[in-house]
Amino acid sequence: MAKHLKALIGPSILNSDLSKLYEESQKLLDNGADYLHLDVMDGHFVPNLTFGHPIVKCLRSKIKNAFFETHMMVSNPEQWISPMADAGVNQYTFHIEPVNDVEDVCRKIKENGMKVGVAIKPGTPVSEVEKYISLSDMVLIMTVEPGFGGQKFMENQMEKVKYLREHYPLLDIEVDGGVGPATIGCCADAGANMIVSGTAVIGSQDQAATIKLLRDTVIESIK
Numbered sequence: 001m002a003k004h005l006k007a008l009i010g011p012s013i014l015n016s017d018l019s020k021l022y023e024e025s026q027k028l029l030d031n032g033a034d035y036l037h038l039d040v041m042d043g044h045f046v047p048n049l050t051f052g053h054p055i056v057k058c059l060r061s062k063i064k065n066a067f068f069e070t071h072m073m074v075s076n077p078e079q080w081i082s083p084m085a086d087a088g089v090n091q092y093t094f095h096i097e098p099v100n101d102v103e104d105v106c107r108k109i110k111e112n113g114m115k116v117g118v119a120i121k122p123g124t125p126v127s128e129v130e131k132y133i134s135l136s137d138m139v140l141i142m143t144v145e146p147g148f149g150g151q152k153f154m155e156n157q158m159e160k161v162k163y164l165r166e167h168y169p170l171l172d173i174e175v176d177g178g179v180g181p182a183t184i185g186c187c188a189d190a191g192a193n194m195i196v197s198g199t200a201v202i203g204s205q206d207q208a209a210t211i212k213l214l215r216d217t218v219i220e221s222i223k
């Protein structure tokens with residue numbers, strides 16, 4: 001991997017106590033999280049519901065400086081671009097599967113002042129997302145079927161990560177789903193540099209140590 005890629009750890013708060021969203025989020029940041037990965041689900045693109053821009057806006061009013069990424073598991077990502085920008089989101093990561101005009105969505109996200117992330121589900125070939133790399137800031141390779149935290153890591157998705165790292169040495173590549181101390185080695189070896197981890201960090205007795213372990217493993221591969 002190229003030397004100036006950054007190893008960044010973005011915990012997912014999906015499986016935390018959401019009645020304490022602010023406290024849980026601040027604790028993750030205090031324990032060394034580089035950014036927050038906020039899972040937005042619409043009950044349509046995925047069979048689960050979480051929260052939308054009103055909650056993200058409330059969280060932003062209490063946490064001024066952290067980088068917020070929203071992982072938009074929604075059927076119509078275009079609909080939420082402006083409300084999420086207004087809520088203070090820094091990066092808008094959306095799934096390309098339900099979208100007709102991906103380029104247009106990428107453009108609109110940029111026009112709204114956010115970074116662009118393009119995401120694919122495990123069944124979507126990497127060639128589908130490769131088309132949009134020049135219009136985006138990051139590619140998310142899902143390592144579980146989107147919709148729920150706490151699922152088993154799909155190691156076969158590492159082929160996509162390896163392909164992307166080989167062809168795009170400077171690309172930010174994120175993995176999400178079932179990533180923790182037991183699976184970070186695979187992700188780092190394959191070339192992922194942005195790591196989402198939910199259950200493994202939230203459920204850890206020592207969040208700071210777990211976040212550090214994840215980051216150190218990626219740094220070791222970047223060298």
Ligand SMILES: O=C(CO)[C@@H](O)[C@H](O)COP(=O)(O)O
Binds near residue numbers: 037071177196197
């Ligand atoms: O987007 C998703 C699930 O759809 C993820 O962000 C997970 O919520 C991460 O949680 P773990 O799999 O690490 O528990």
Ligand SMILES: [Fe+2]
Binds near residue numbers: 012037038071196
């Ligand atoms: Fe996610």
